[in-house]
Amino acid sequence: MTKKLIKGAQVVNEGTTSKQDVLIEGMRIAEVSSSIAPTADMDIIEAHGKYLLPGCIDDQVHFREPGLTHKATIGTESKACLAGGITSFLEMPNTNPQTTTAQAYADKLATAAKTAWANYGFMFGGTNDNLEEVKAVNPKTTPGLKLFLGSSTGNMLVDNPETLKEIFSVFTLPISVHCEDEHTIRTNLKKFTDVYGDDIPIMHHPDIRSEEACYLSSSKAISLAKETGARLHVFHLSTARETHLFSNKLPLEKKKITSEVCIHHLWFSDEDYLSKGTHIKWNPAVKTAVDRAGLWEALNDDRIDIIATDHAPHTLEEKSQPYTKAPSGGPMVQHALPVLLECVKQGKISLEKVVEKMCHNPAILFSIAERGFIRPGYYADLVLVDTEKTQTVTRDQLLYKCGWSPLEGTQLRGTVTHTFVNGALLYNNGSFATDKNAQALTFDR
Ligand code: DOR
Numbered sequence: 226m227t228k229k230l231i232k233g234a235q236v237v238n239e240g241t242t243s244k245q246d247v248l249i250e251g252m253r254i255a256e257v258s259s260s261i262a263p264t265a266d267m268d269i270i271e272a273h274g275k276y277l278l279p280g281c282i283d284d285q286v287h288f289r290e291p292g293l294t295h296k297a298t299i300g301t302e303s304k305a306c307l308a309g310g311i312t313s314f315l316e317m318p319n320t321n322p323q324t325t326t327a328q329a330y331a332d333k334l335a336t337a338a339k340t341a342w343a344n345y346g347f348m349f350g351g352t353n354d355n356l357e358e359v360k361a362v363n364p365k366t367t368p369g370l371k372l373f374l375g376s377s378t379g380n381m382l383v384d385n386p387e388t389l390k391e392i393f394s395v396f397t398l399p400i401s402v403h404c405e406d407e408h409t410i411r412t413n414l415k416k417f418t419d420v421y422g423d424d425i426p427i428m429h430h431p432d433i434r435s436e437e438a439c440y441l442s443s444s445k446a447i448s449l450a451k452e453t454g455a456r457l458h459v460f461h462l463s464t465a466r467e468t469h470l471f472s473n474k475l476p477l478e479k480k481k482i483t484s485e486v487c488i489h490h491l492w493f494s495d496e497d498y499l500s501k502g503t504h505i506k507w508n509p510a511v512k513t514a515v516d517r518a519g520l521w522e523a524l525n526d527d528r529i530d531i532i533a534t535d536h537a538p539h540t541l542e543e544k545s546q547p548y549t550k551a552p553s554g555g556p557m558v559q560h561a562l563p564v565l566l567e568c569v570k571q572g573k574i575s576l577e578k579v580v581e582k583m584c585h586n587p588a589i590l591f592s593i594a595e596r597g598f599i600r601p602g603y604y605a606d607l608v609l610v611d612t613e614k615t616q617t618v619t620r621d622q623l624l625y626k627c628g629w630s631p632l633e634g635t636q637l638r639g640t641v642t643h644t645f646v647n648g649a650l651l652y653n654n655g656s657f658a659t660d661k662n663a664q665a666l667t668f669d670r
Contacts, residue, residue, distance in 0.1 A: 227250060227648075228250050228255075228264075228266050228268065229248070229268045229269075229645075229648070229650065230247070230249075230261060230263055230267045230269050231249070231270045231609070232246050232270065233246065233272050233273040234247070234272035234275050234276060234277035234609060235277065236277045237276050237277065237278050237576050237577055238278075238279065238580065238598060239585070239598065240577050241577065242576065244259065245258065245277075246258060246261040247261075247607070248267070249607075250648075252604055252647040252648040252649075253601075253603065253604055253605055253648060254599060254600060254602065254603050254605045254607075256601055257600070257601060270609070272643075275609045275610060275611050275642065276609070276612060277599070277607060277609055278576075278579075278580050278599075278607070278608045278610065279596070279598055279606060280310065280312025280313060280596070280606030280645070281313075281561070282583065282584060282587035282588055282593065283306070283313070283533050283536070283561070283583075283587075284314075284401075284485065284587045284591065285315065285401070285461070285485065285533040285536075286306075286314045286535070287316065287378070287537040287538070288302045288303070288314075289302075290336060291320055291322065291332065293321055294626075295540065296539055296540055296626065296627055297556075297625065297627060299336055299341050299345070300340035301626040302558060303337075303340075303341045303343040303345070303663070304624055304657065305556070305558050305623075305625055306342065306343040306558045307652040308559050308624055308641060308652055309558050309561055309563065309641060310562040310610065310644055311343060311534075311561065311562070312343050312596075312606035312607075312608070312644060312645075312646050313343055313346070313593070314345060314346070315346045315347070315348055315368050315587075316345065317350075317371055318349060318350025318371050319350070319379030319381050320333070321379070323379065323381060324347055324349060324350050325351070325355045326355070326358055327358060327361065330349060330362075334665060337663075337665070338665065340661075342651065342661050343663055344596070344604075344606065344647070344664050344665070345663060345664075346366075346668075347367070347368075348367075348369060348401060349362045349367050349370050350370070350371055351370050351383055351400075352381065353383055353384065353388050356388065359392060359395075359396060364670045365667055365670065366665065366668065367398065368398070368399070368591045368593075368668060369398040369399035369401055369458070370398065370400045370401065371401050372392070372400060372401070372402045372403070373402075373403045374389075374402050374405070374445075374446060375405025375406060375508070376405075376407055377403060377553060377554075378508075378539075378552055382407060384407060390449065393449050393450060393453040397456065399456045399457075399458045399483075399590060399591060400450075400456060401458045401459075401460050401485075402446050402458070403460055404439060404442035404443040404446055404459055404509075405508065405509055406437070406438040406442040409435060409438040409441060410434055413433040413434075413435055414549075417429055417433055418549065423547045424548060425547075425548040425549065426548070427498045427502050427548055428498040429548075430506055430510045431511065431512045431513070433510075434508055434509055434510040435510075436464045436516070438509075439462075439464050439509050440464065440466050440467055440470075443462070444470055447459070450481065450482055451482075454481070455481075457481065457482045457483070458484070458485065458590065459471075459482075459484045459485065460485050460533075460535070461485060461487045461507075462484050462490070462520060463490045463516065463520070464509075464512055464516045464519070465515060465516045465518070465519020465520065465522075466516075467484075468484075468520065468522070471483070471484050471523065471528040472528065473527035473528050477586055477590060483530040483531070483590060484523075484528070484529050484530060485531040485532070485533050486520050486529045486531075487507075487533055487534060487557075488534055488557050488565070489507055489511060489535070490509075490512075491517065491521065491532070491568070492568075492632075493505050493511045494512070494514040494517050495513050496514065497511065501631060503544050503545070503546075503551040504555060504629070505631050506544070506551055506553050506554075506555075507535070507553050507555065508553040508554070521574070530590060531582055531583075531586050531587055531590060532582040533587075534557035534561045535554070536557045536558045536561075537554025537555060538554065538555065538556040538626065538627040539554055539555070539627060541627065555631045556623075556627055556629070556630055556631075557631075557632075559623065559625065560618055560632050560635075562583070562639070562641060563616060563637040563639045563640060564632070564635075564637060565583070566610060566612055566638065567637040567638050567639055569612070569639070570612070570638045570639070576612075584597050585597050585598060591668060592668045592669045592670050593669070594666075594669040595669075596666070604664075605645050607643075607644075607645040608641055608643070609641070610639055610640065610641050611639070611640050612638065612639045614639070615636060615637065615638050615640070616637050616639075617634070617637075618630055618634065618635045619634075620633055646662050647664055649662035
């Protein structure tokens with residue numbers, strides 16, 4: 226049956242919530258209306274009491290393929306996406322080989338075409354010496370460029386000022402940046418290794434990957450963007466101080482400088498290092514409760530445009546090493562939306578704002594064609610959530626290849642029950658369809 230009628234859900238879309246029926250025909254949304262009469266050729270999905278959202282678009286994930294597939298694969302992690310209501314993802318270039326050549330890019334797309342459960346796009350990676358490759362990216366099939374302006378997993382640091390200026394001057398698509406000042410980090414790290422050797426207590430992570438390191442790097446990137454006219458997107462803000470570098474004076478469509486915040490920086494604070502240890506070691510570091518409050522404020526007043534996960538799995542064995550050896554990053558896609566549903570219950574954000582930041586805005590910012598909204602004619606990427614169904618994150622239900630989550634033991638008031646990708650119901654209350662239905666994202670430029 227190619228027609229599906231989602232009956233009676235509270236549809237959250239474009240700033241409002243209202244009870245609507247949504248008809249799917251083939252891959253697309255055919256109709257949204259207060260009452261659509263069922264016919265014999267429709268599958269009916271009874272959704273009274275639930276909320277229907279556009280599928281979430283995660284603009285920052287690390288799925289580790291190729292080269293690091295002992296941690297994760299595009300197949301395993303994109304399946305976890307569906308259980309978490311994420312129907313499209315933009316994946317990062319710090320794989321092995323790095324996604325910094327046309328060939329590596331084509332190879333990644335080919336792997337995703339065979340194995341991805343969610344719609345996929347891949348960021349092209351900039352380095353100190355691949356300017357010609359950067360200039361040649363296809364704007365219709367590439368969301369944009371990713372630059373590491375601070376080192377992290379994968380040694381992709383771009384630290385040549387001339388190259389950086391040239392990239393910012395010539396590249397017209399969004400340039401997404403990881404901002405942490407390398408010199409500051411190295412100086413801080415030396416201070417702590419001099420005292421502790423490799424086994425630095427984890428609570429010093431935000432003293433090493435400090436507020437100053439973030440602020441210095443973000444403000445430098447913003448100055449360069451202003452000077453060159455580049456379209457800059459600053460990933461994973463982690464400090465209250467950085468939020469003041471961003472403005473809410475223009476609508477997103479008109480902004481040249483935008484920002485993202487990640488679930489872990491909204492959820493954890495430095496008080497959690499004691500119980501969670503290196504499981505919450507991320508770059509940039511989780512900082513203070515005051516920083517977290519500042520991030521929430523900037524998110525709600527639109528200085529921050531997007532919520533993402535920075536899903537970055539490592540094995541438990543890797544994470545169990547002493548501070549200097551334990552890699553940064555952790556998995557998140559399966560519970561990002563449920564965490565936000567819990568935050569809605571706690572009064573930190575409205576459900577309409579969650580949809581804006583996780584569905585509409587990534588589509589607008591990266592010009593993703595025909596997705597991110599519940600509109601007739603758009604692809605039927607849709608998520609049903611039950612905000613009355615509480616779940617506790619336990620290891621046995623995790624779909625990540627790495628098999629752990631920094632959220633284990635956490636109770637979340639909100640559960641994804643159904644996920645549709647291009648009109649196909651691929652996730653239904655814990656079960657997956659046998660056939661995938663994902664597509665390569667295209668970009669409307
Ligand atoms: O914590 C992080 N992990 N931050 C990054 O920027 C990279 C990521 C990874 O790939 O492990």
